Amino acid sequence: MNGVNISEDLYQILPLIVLWGAACVILMGDVILWKRSRGITAFLSLASCLVAMWLVLQRVVSGDNTSAFHDSILNDPLALITTIALLVTASLSILLAWSYLKNRGMNHGEYYVLLILSVTGAMLMASANDLIILFIGLEILSFSLYILAGFSRNEVKSQESSLKYFLLGAFASAFLLYGIAMIYGGTGSINFDVIAKEIQGATAPNPMLMIGIALLLVGLGFKAAVIPFHQWTPDVYEGAPTSVTAYMAGAAKIGAFAAILRVFNTLMPFHEFWVPAIYIIAVLTMVFGNLLAITQTNVKRMLAYSSIAHAGYLLVAVVSMVTSNVTAHDQAIEGALFYLFAYIFMTIGAFGVLVYLSSHDKDYQTFDDIRGLARRHPLPAYLMMFFMLSLGGIPPTMGFVGKWLIFIAAIHSGQVGLAIVMALVSVAAVYYYLKVVWMMCFEAPTKAPSDIPANGFPALLSVTFCAIATVIFGVLPDLMINITGLIR
Amino acid sequence: MQSYVPFVMFTAIGFAFIFVTLLMARFVRPSAPNPNKQETYECGPVPVGDAWNQFNIHYYLFALLFVVFDVEAAFLYPWAMAFRMFGLYAVVEMIIFVALLGVGLVYAWRREALEWE
Numbered sequence: 001m002n003g004v005n006i007s008e009d010l011y012q013i014l015p016l017i018v019l020w021g022a023a024c025v026i027l028m029g030d031v032i033l034w035k036r037s038r039g040i041t042a043f044l045s046l047a048s049c050l051v052a053m054w055l056v057l058q059r060v061v062s063g064d065n066t067s068a069f070h071d072s073i074l075n076d077p078l079a080l081i082t083t084i085a086l087l088v089t090a091s092l093s094i095l096l097a098w099s100y101l102k103n104r105g106m107n108h109g110e111y112y113v114l115l116i117l118s119v120t121g122a123m124l125m126a127s128a129n130d131l132i133i134l135f136i137g138l139e140i141l142s143f144s145l146y147i148l149a150g151f152s153r154n155e156v157k158s159q160e161s162s163l164k165y166f167l168l169g170a171f172a173s174a175f176l177l178y179g180i181a182m183i184y185g186g187t188g189s190i191n192f193d194v195i196a197k198e199i200q201g202a203t204a205p206n207p208m209l210m211i212g213i214a215l216l217l218v219g220l221g222f223k224a225a226v227i228p229f230h231q232w233t234p235d236v237y238e239g240a241p242t243s244v245t246a247y248m249a250g251a252a253k254i255g256a257f258a259a260i261l262r263v264f265n266t267l268m269p270f271h272e273f274w275v276p277a278i279y280i281i282a283v284l285t286m287v288f289g290n291l292l293a294i295t296q297t298n299v300k301r302m303l304a305y306s307s308i309a310h311a312g313y314l315l316v317a318v319v320s321m322v323t324s325n326v327t328a329h330d331q332a333i334e335g336a337l338f339y340l341f342a343y344i345f346m347t348i349g350a351f352g353v354l355v356y357l358s359s360h361d362k363d364y365q366t367f368d369d370i371r372g373l374a375r376r377h378p379l380p381a382y383l384m385m386f387f388m389l390s391l392g393g394i395p396p397t398m399g400f401v402g403k404w405l406i407f408i409a410a411i412h413s414g415q416v417g418l419a420i421v422m423a424l425v426s427v428a429a430v431y432y433y434l435k436v437v438w439m440m441c442f443e444a445p446t447k448a449p450s451d452i453p454a455n456g457f458p459a460l461l462s463v464t465f466c467a468i469a470t471v472i473f474g475v476l477p478d479l480m481i482n483i484t485g486l487i488r
Numbered sequence: 489m490q491s492y493v494p495f496v497m498f499t500a501i502g503f504a505f506i507f508v509t510l511l512m513a514r515f516v517r518p519s520a521p522n523p524n525k526q527e528t529y530e531c532g533p534v535p536v537g538d539a540w541n542q543f544n545i546h547y548y549l550f551a552l553l554f555v556v557f558d559v560e561a562a563f564l565y566p567w568a569m570a571f572r573m574f575g576l577y578a579v580v581e582m583i584i585f586v587a588l589l590g591v592g593l594v595y596a597w598r599r600e601a602l603e604w605e
Contacts, residue, residue: 006577024591027591027595028594031598031599032594
């Protein structure tokens with residue numbers, strides 16, 4: 001610690017520093033300089049996300065792959081790709097929020113600042129190479145999300161969602177932290193490289209390490225919303241303002257899965273112990289996530305259960321990582337990364353349509369609201385149709401390609417049982433996604449079509465971008481596979 | 489695992505101590521029940537009202553702002569003890585840290601969290 005490498009270390013986390021600095025400057029500017037014009041706040045937040053994304057892309061192009069801060073931060077391709085996904089999520093969410101916040105009477109500059117701060121937390125999770133950094137990143141992400149979930153201060157539901165998320169989230173963090181302590185006790189280190197080396201030669205599993213892995217799985221499983229740690233998801237997703245839900249569904253899941261991929265890749269020598277656990281969780285998540293989604297009558301709740309089901313598909317990729325076949329191992333990670341991109345475009349798009357339609361006196365949420373939508377507002381209805389088809393995994397959309405990649409990876413690594421479950425529940429899932437399409441296109445509206453859509457151009461831009469991305473990467477998946485293939 | 493044996497023993501003795509003392513007290517002490525013994529003891533004066541009354545929500549804000557200074561002091565002390573070893577680097581680090589806490593304070597001030605309404 002003599003200050004020699006400090007500039008190199010800081011260079012490695014430059015995107016994070018840009019965002020942290022931007023968050024402070026924007027917060028100060030918002031309360032001192034441009035008090036009433038949130039447009040500047042939103043614009044600067046978007047700009048800082050784009051600058052950070054440019055810095056990350058530069059690093060991807062240059063193939064820079066070094067660790068910083070005594071190996072506690074690692075900017076390998078896995079971290080860089082998930083970071084790009086996170087920054088895309090943040091940018092799209094800022095665009096979504098722009099007019100929604102104004103219409104719903106919660107136009108506070110803190111929204112954008114908290115959003116930027118939470119995305120830095122998830123970025124830190126993605127590039128964490130040690131358990132404490134992982135925990136700090138998770139907490140930065142979660143604290144901001146707890147506040148954002150309760151951002152609609154006049155709605156009881158939003159408050160309830162925030163409180164529920166906070167109490168359960170704090171509980172899950174405790175599990176995670178206890179797991180970290182146990183792993184440290186079992187291996188003598190918090191650094192992933194050292195842990196991997198430590199357990200490489202071990203013959204009998206160390207009980208303390210086993211308890212640690214189990215607790216870690218609970219903590220990360222909560223953030224990723226997998227069954228049986230999913231109970232908070234529908235309530236929080238429903239109660240939070242829709243623009244927050246869109247962001248939360250994207251960022252929290254990417255951060256959690258970046259961490260899950262890295263942690264369980266590190267713990268590979270112990271796979272006999274943790275694979276059965278994740279196997280069972282994956283089956284439960286896929287089956288019950290989809291079955292529970294069928295009975296919902298609120299679009300936000302339905303999408304919440306659908307996001308649980310998608311976490312199950314991602315867990316299939318995590319299980320498929322465990323194989324002696326190196327190609328299949330890489331295929332599984334690639335599939336998971338591709339699926340994460342597909343997931344953010346379709347989920348943010350689907351929530352984004354609801355955000356776009358909501359005006360100051362009407363928050364689009366229930367099936368009644370979207371009944372006959374194609375006749376009243378054709379453009380958002382048809383965009384929604386794309387997202388539903390993609391979420392259901394119907395070609396030629398990104399959702400189909402993502403599912404297919406994970407499916408192939410599962411078969412190549414010998415997880416035929418999981419692949420079959422995945423295929424079967426995907427068929428069941430199509431039912432409730434197409435039900436939305438059916439209601440929008442073929443049913444008569446239940447109420448007089450008097451409502452005027454909030455003409456939020458930025459929100460429409462964001463939703464359209466998602467729709468174009470789902471179709472382009474669905475038709476030409478190679479464009480995306482070129483990026484996710486960097487992990488090889 | 490060997491090194492944890494003293495820890496387990498310490499925990500076991502700690503728990504045992506509580507029950508042993510309570511049990512001993514039960515057998516040794518005289519029993520003289522009195523309704524005055526059920527009262528809340530507050531430095532002698534007779535208690536007024538209920539302990540479950542509402543506090544002004546503003547105290548919460550002050551408590552939160554107190555944390556800003558509390559954290560600052562907690563970190564400044566070890567820093568002051570060690571900063572000769574790190575030199576200029578440590579000074580810059582601490583300036584950034586204090587500035588970040590300052591951002592929180594300025595924010596609270598400009599959002600009028602310090603006004604007592």
